[in-house]
Amino acid sequence: xxxxxxxxxxxxQGLTTTLQILVISIPLSIITGFILGFARVYGNKIIxxxxxxxxxxxxxxxxxxxxLILFFGxxxxxxxxxxxxxxxxxxxxxGGSYISExxxxxxxxxxxxxxxxxxxLGMNKLQEIIxxxxxxxxxxxxxxxxxxxxxxxxxxxxxxxIGVKEIFSVAKTFNSLYFRSIEIFTTVAFVYLLLIAIATLxxxxxxxxLKIT
Amino acid sequence: xxxxxxxxxxxxxxxxxxWSLALVLGGLGIGFTIGLPIGTMITYSDKYxxxxxxxxxxxxxxxxxIVLLFLFYWGVFPNIGLKLSPLITSIIVLGLRSGAYQSExxxxxxxxxxxxxxLAAYSLGMSKIQxxxxxxxxxxxxxxxxxxxxxxxxxxxxxxxxxTIGVLEVLTRARIVSIATGIALIPxxxxxxxxxxxxxIGLKFFHTVYKKTVIPGLIEGI
Numbered sequence: 162x163x164x165x166x167x168x169x170x171x172x173x174q175g176l177t178t179t180l181q182i183l184v185i186s187i188p189l190s191i192i193t194g195f196i197l198g199f200a201r202v203y204g205n206k207i208i209x210x211x212x213x214x215x216x217x218x219x220x221x222x223x224x225x226x227x228x229l230i231l232f233f234g235x236x237x238x239x240x241x242x243x244x245x246x247x248x249x250x251x252x253x254x255x256g257g258s259y260i261s262e263x264x265x266x267x268x269x270x271x272x273x274x275x276x277x278x279x280x281x282l283g284m285n286k287l288q289e290i291i292x293x294x295x296x297x298x299x300x301x302x303x304x305x306x307x308x309x310x311x312x313x314x315x316x317x318x319x320x321x322x323i324g325v326k327e328i329f330s331v332a333k334t335f336n337s338l339y340f341r342s343i344e345i346f347t348t349v350a351f352v353y354l355l356l357i358a359i360a361t362l363x364x365x366x367x368x369x370x371l372k373i374t
Numbered sequence: 375x376x377x378x379x380x381x382x383x384x385x386x387x388x389x390x391x392x393w394s395l396a397l398v399l400g401g402l403g404i405g406f407t408i409g410l411p412i413g414t415m416i417t418y419s420d421k422y423x424x425x426x427x428x429x430x431x432x433x434x435x436x437x438x439x440i441v442l443l444f445l446f447y448w449g450v451f452p453n454i455g456l457k458l459s460p461l462i463t464s465i466i467v468l469g470l471r472s473g474a475y476q477s478e479x480x481x482x483x484x485x486x487x488x489x490x491x492x493l494a495a496y497s498l499g500m501s502k503i504q505x506x507x508x509x510x511x512x513x514x515x516x517x518x519x520x521x522x523x524x525x526x527x528x529x530x531x532x533x534x535x536x537x538t539i540g541v542l543e544v545l546t547r548a549r550i551v552s553i554a555t556g557i558a559l560i561p562x563x564x565x566x567x568x569x570x571x572x573x574x575i576g577l578k579f580f581h582t583v584y585k586k587t588v589i590p591g592l593i594e595g596i
Contacts, residue, residue, distance in 0.1 A: 353441065
């Protein structure tokens with residue numbers, strides 16, 4: 162089999178793994194981000210400190226260090242994660258921490274009067290958060306969240322350092338076999354450009370659909 | 375596991391600080407040198423120049439750093455006959471990438487300046503280039519300091535990725551130590567803490583510069 166067909170077949174396999182990681186970790190990080198964000202605004206003192214601590218830590222640590230700690234570091238404590246799930250955990254924690262920042266900003270940008278109006282209608286705090294605050298937060302945090310997801314697509318390439326066989330690690334293997342670096346890495350770069358272009362387009366459409374007029 | 379030898383290796387990890395600093399400052403420097411002219415050109419020039427520059431920005435902003443590093447280290451530089459060390463390659467790649475991000479920052483800052491100021495400069499007899507250099511750019515630089523501090527934090531975290539091509543920065547050294555001692559958690563945690571500390575010290579520095587240079591009356595201090 163010649164180089165290109167062999168490379169492209171493996172590349173598609175790698176792409177599948179990359180997409181699997183993204184499809185699992187993007188929803189998880191959005192959920193984590195919203196939980197952390199709401200905990201940081203509405204939580205009591207203990208919850209506030211825990212959630213702020215989590216988000217500060219994982220925004221401060223480079224993602225690559227987080228991944229190495231989750232995979233190699235936790236093994237010292239006899240906690241063994243597979244590379245695949247370690248990278249999903251890493252992306253979820255890192256992405257969730259950044260998203261929580263956007264969520265927090267979105268909640269704080271909603272004017273105070275709405276909470277009082279909800280109270281005047283006889284809603285309790287939980288109802289107010291679910292029916293009044295959350296829907297608006299979803300829309301207001303969307304530009305930040307979509308930005309973060311585009312970053313996650315890029316940084317999914319880092320999971321190769323802990324041995325996940327995703328698209329970049331396929332490229333790296335082929336580079337050491339054939340040493341045709343320019344063709345190999347340009348192709349990979351093109352795949353990422355394509356993925357990000359698609360994601361950008363999808364988010365633009367969603368943003369236009371959800372705009373509060 | 376050998377915790378005593380781990381202590382002996384600590385200075386070795388800390389030496390990596392200098393390499394990380396070289397990566398970040400080099401990247402920021404090259405990025406600034408590329409980003410300021412490109413940001414200015416995108417704001418003020420015709421649409422063809424704009425299009426070409428936007429393609430550069432788009433490519434460097436949407437390709438993962440790791441792909442760029444490998445492309446340049448194994449592909450581009452050897453093919454044009456340059457034998458560059460991992461450090462120099464990383465600084466150039468970080469710089470090119472940061473240049474794309476910084477030009478967006480400067481474009482935003484320049485666009486936020488009222489167009490009336492350029493008209494006022496014309497009425498004082500300045501040319502367009504004079505107006506840009508002595509009226510809008512100095513203000514844009516001051517406006518963009520908060521975004522630049524953000525860029526510094528991103529660059530510092532990205533500099534850890536340069537460990538994949540073997541730059542001897544903090545994370546690479548942590549990895550070497552973890553292999554030598556058989557302990558993984560502590561060296562990586564130390565590397566993480568060093569990088570976090572560098573982030574916060576740098577952000578403090580930028581905040582001080584921002585406070586000193588903020589344009590009176592334009593934006594309230596953070």
